[in-house]
Amino acid sequence: MMIELGYFAVITALMVSIAGIIIPVAGLWTVNNSLIRAGRQIVTVNFLLISLACGTLIYSFLMRDFSVKYVAMNSNSRLPVFYTIAALWGGHEGSLLFWTWILSAFAALAAWIHWKKHPATIPYLIAIESAVTAGFLALIVFLSSPFERIFPAPSEGMDLNPLLQDPGMVFHPPFLYLGYVGFSIPFSFAMAALLSGRLGEEWIRSTHRWTLLSWIMLTFGILMGGYWAYYELGWGGYWAWDPVENASFMPWLVGTAYLHSVMVQEKRKMFKVWNLFLIIVTFSLSLLGTFLVRSGILSSVHAFANDPGRGVYILIFMSAVLLFSFGTLIIRSNLLKTKIEMDSIVSRESAYLFNNLFLLIATATVFLGTLYPLLVDTLYGTKVTVGAPYYNKVFMPIVLIILILMGIAPMIAWRKASAENIRRNFLIPLIAGLASAAIFAIFGIRMAYPLIIVFIACFVSATIIIDLYKTSSYWSSHSGVSLPAGIYKAWHHNQRRYGGLVTHIGVLVLILGIVGSSAYKLEKTVMLKPGDEFKLGSYSYKFLGIQDAAGINWRGVEALFNVYEKDRFVAEMRPQKRQYMGGSQMPTTEAAIEPRRMGDLYLSLSEITEEGWITVMAFQNPLIHWIWYGGGIMGLGVVLILFKRRRRDS
Amino acid sequence: MTKGRKIGIGVSILIIAGALGYLALGNFGENLIYFYTPSEIRTLSPDYYGRKVRVGGMVVMGSLKVIPNTLRMNFDLTDGAETIQVAFEGVPPDLFKEGTGAVAEGYWDSGKIFHSNMIMAKHSEDYMPIEMKRAGVELPKKDFIKSLQE
Numbered sequence: 001m002m003i004e005l006g007y008f009a010v011i012t013a014l015m016v017s018i019a020g021i022i023i024p025v026a027g028l029w030t031v032n033n034s035l036i037r038a039g040r041q042i043v044t045v046n047f048l049l050i051s052l053a054c055g056t057l058i059y060s061f062l063m064r065d066f067s068v069k070y071v072a073m074n075s076n077s078r079l080p081v082f083y084t085i086a087a088l089w090g091g092h093e094g095s096l097l098f099w100t101w102i103l104s105a106f107a108a109l110a111a112w113i114h115w116k117k118h119p120a121t122i123p124y125l126i127a128i129e130s131a132v133t134a135g136f137l138a139l140i141v142f143l144s145s146p147f148e149r150i151f152p153a154p155s156e157g158m159d160l161n162p163l164l165q166d167p168g169m170v171f172h173p174p175f176l177y178l179g180y181v182g183f184s185i186p187f188s189f190a191m192a193a194l195l196s197g198r199l200g201e202e203w204i205r206s207t208h209r210w211t212l213l214s215w216i217m218l219t220f221g222i223l224m225g226g227y228w229a230y231y232e233l234g235w236g237g238y239w240a241w242d243p244v245e246n247a248s249f250m251p252w253l254v255g256t257a258y259l260h261s262v263m264v265q266e267k268r269k270m271f272k273v274w275n276l277f278l279i280i281v282t283f284s285l286s287l288l289g290t291f292l293v294r295s296g297i298l299s300s301v302h303a304f305a306n307d308p309g310r311g312v313y314i315l316i317f318m319s320a321v322l323l324f325s326f327g328t329l330i331i332r333s334n335l336l337k338t339k340i341e342m343d344s345i346v347s348r349e350s351a352y353l354f355n356n357l358f359l360l361i362a363t364a365t366v367f368l369g370t371l372y373p374l375l376v377d378t379l380y381g382t383k384v385t386v387g388a389p390y391y392n393k394v395f396m397p398i399v400l401i402i403l404i405l406m407g408i409a410p411m412i413a414w415r416k417a418s419a420e421n422i423r424r425n426f427l428i429p430l431i432a433g434l435a436s437a438a439i440f441a442i443f444g445i446r447m448a449y450p451l452i453i454v455f456i457a458c459f460v461s462a463t464i465i466i467d468l469y470k471t472s473s474y475w476s477s478h479s480g481v482s483l484p485a486g487i488y489k490a491w492h493h494n495q496r497r498y499g500g501l502v503t504h505i506g507v508l509v510l511i512l513g514i515v516g517s518s519a520y521k522l523e524k525t526v527m528l529k530p531g532d533e534f535k536l537g538s539y540s541y542k543f544l545g546i547q548d549a550a551g552i553n554w555r556g557v558e559a560l561f562n563v564y565e566k567d568r569f570v571a572e573m574r575p576q577k578r579q580y581m582g583g584s585q586m587p588t589t590e591a592a593i594e595p596r597r598m599g600d601l602y603l604s605l606s607e608i609t610e611e612g613w614i615t616v617m618a619f620q621n622p623l624i625h626w627i628w629y630g631g632g633i634m635g636l637g638v639v640l641i642l643f644k645r646r647r648r649d650s
Numbered sequence: 651m652t653k654g655r656k657i658g659i660g661v662s663i664l665i666i667a668g669a670l671g672y673l674a675l676g677n678f679g680e681n682l683i684y685f686y687t688p689s690e691i692r693t694l695s696p697d698y699y700g701r702k703v704r705v706g707g708m709v710v711m712g713s714l715k716v717i718p719n720t721l722r723m724n725f726d727l728t729d730g731a732e733t734i735q736v737a738f739e740g741v742p743p744d745l746f747k748e749g750t751g752a753v754a755e756g757y758w759d760s761g762k763i764f765h766s767n768m769i770m771a772k773h774s775e776d777y778m779p780i781e782m783k784r785a786g787v788e789l790p791k792k793d794f795i796k797s798l799q800e
Contacts, residue, residue, distance in 0.1 A: 383685030390681035
């Protein structure tokens with residue numbers, strides 16, 4: 001009966017959300033306070049109902065109730081409890097419910113947190129959030145219910161896709177969703193500002209933390225997906241420009257543009273329309289990401305649903321969101337005229353403008369490559385894919401420009417930078433960058449991209465170090481403390497700026513990891529019999545033999561390797577091949593990864609013949625761990641900003 | 651802001667956008683990879699021989715021949731109507747075996763043999779080229795549920 005209770009809860013939640021679209025706005029128009037207050041109860045009730053629905057589904061999973069179709073399709077009785085709970089978002093229907101649950105939680109949180117400060121806009125916020133929630137609930141109730149039963153019930157479930165039985169895969173979707181759904185709050189605030197006509201900077205200030213948090217969650221979600229692909233798929237890489245990867249990357253790119261351009265509005269009251277445009281696009285791309293992944297129109301790891309009805313529904317839903325938001329933006333555009341104009345092309349404003357421009361061009365590039373195959377298929381019935389070389393060739397120059405702007409923008413003056421300002425801030429970094437590129441060239445780095453990246457990394461780091469040194473020595477002499485204490489004071493007085501700069505360093509570290517691991521990657525595929533040895537880079541690998549391996553719900557074999565660096569034993573590596581004991585016939589590959597100081601050694605077992613020969617793919621990925629470190633530093637930067645103490649005077 | 655500056659910003663944006671647009675579109679055509687079924691590839695015009703394409707179908711039962719102690723293998727790929735021979739060198743993905751769907755990337759050599767060094771890594775057994783699903787070659791999920799109940 002539990003699962004029927006869950007189904008009943010989502011149906012009720014759907015009706016409650018529809019009420020949530022109408023009641024608060026009606027309250028605002030009729031100046032009826034009790035109706036407005038009802039809005040807050042509505043989002044809370046909604047959250048409780050959807051939590052109940054998720055609860056019943058988790059309960060059915062834990063009770064191994066295979067009469068529930070979704071449970072039967074995505075788990076079996078041998079599945080460990082941890083993955084049994086995570087199976088909630090392991091398939092199409094459940095992940096939509098989970099998406100909606102996060103949405104309802106965020107809507108309720110936002111309504112309670114911002115209630116006092118924004119009495120005039122909160123009703124609209126509740127209405128918008130309720131509308132999006134209703135859209136997803138309708139999809140769940142009518143087209144994608146995880147509450148369906150099958151009769152007669154099978155005695156055993158299929159299994160959770162073995163590839164998903166991995167910690168990386170358990171955390172990757174929730175983080176992505178937190179990011180996607182998080183952007184709905186700034187979006188709703190923006191729409192509320194448009195609808196209420198209160199188009200000052202309040203909505204941007206109030207959503208600052210939401211934006212940052214969503215952005216970093218999305219960043220982590222994407223990186224976790226990459227890390228999972230790296231060690232679980234056994235192909236030695238972490239990013240393949242797969243349409244589904246692109247689907248999460250597009251909102252990230254535009255979200256990054258938005259994150260920067262709001263600062264211009266806060267400081268200079270410019271870019272008003274532009275910011276509204278960006279947040280609408282960011283949230284729409286989050287929805288598009290869901291659409292691409294969940295509609296099944298793309299053949300990929302993630303596209304499990306193959307029901308065209310769902311695709312059409314999400315398409316209609318998205319068109320409604322786009323029409324409504326851009327329509328409102330156009331109607332309200334007369335309220336958005338500002339007198340302030342850009343003073344000079346050499347200024348921080350224009351650096352932000354160009355940053356935005358390039359991020360949008362990057363997004364358009366990905367958009368084109370991702371959706372062109374769909375377009376051609378729809379129009380001509382021809383199947384094409386856009387190869388990774390397209391993205392690599394087009395994307396890299398754009399990234400380089402964005403990185404240079406990343407070094408320039410924080411240090412250049414607002415309004416109009418003088419020649420003096422530019423020379424003072426950029427002469428030494430320029431020399432530092434060129435000098436280090438020259439040193440690296442002497443020591444044998446000859447490829448163009450690595451050299452340019454070294455230049456940019458040193459240029460940008462130098463600007464940051466010089467800036468930090470100047471400010472902290474100002475503070476140390478100003479209040480008579482030591483230089484380290486000065487650094488603390490500098491950070492303390494402008495947490496947002498220094499948090500942002502730390503994030504920039506994270507980006508640089510990440511890019512160095514990407515460039516290093518792709519430009520200097522070594523790979524080799526070899527066939528070996530026990531006792532054979534092969535060399536890759538400065539390491540030699542000795543294959544000792546194969547042995548059995550087993551876990552709770554899988555059996556497998558592993559190949560045993562001893563790794564030597566110049567005859568010195570450095571590591572033992574055991575790439576595995578697993579067979580899960582569920583309904584799945586698919587073996588999975590567990591790569592063996594040995595982190596060394598300069599990068600990863602990576603072995604992936606491909607095949608074992610009856611005679612005991614194995615085929616193994618070996619990779620050496622220099623600097624690849626810098627990608628994950630970079631993500632960590634970016635997160636640290638965001639934390640530094642989030643834990644900003646509120647100023648007493650405001 | 652003076653008119654001159656406005657024009658300056660506008661022109662520089664246009665130039666940059668144009669350059670990048672050229673870069674993007676210029677690289678687009680040559681990086682498009684066409685996807686064919688065995689029937690389609692048989693009717694391919696000779697102009698396309700040697701061009702990188704993908705072909706998808708089912709691996710014919712009993713056709714897979716691995717050449718011992720090499721990374722080479724031969725197999726037949728079918729869409730039900732037509733069958734082509736594939737010569738593959740490399741490491742096939744986990745799911746690759748006889749009787750399942752496969753997508754191979756390579757070139758159609760003189761209209762006789764498909765040479766491939768990459769078989770798409772497919773991450774789920776549910777996955778299969780959409781046109782194969784349409785043709786009903788693979789058992790749909792429904793049948794799987796039925797088999798569970800029996």
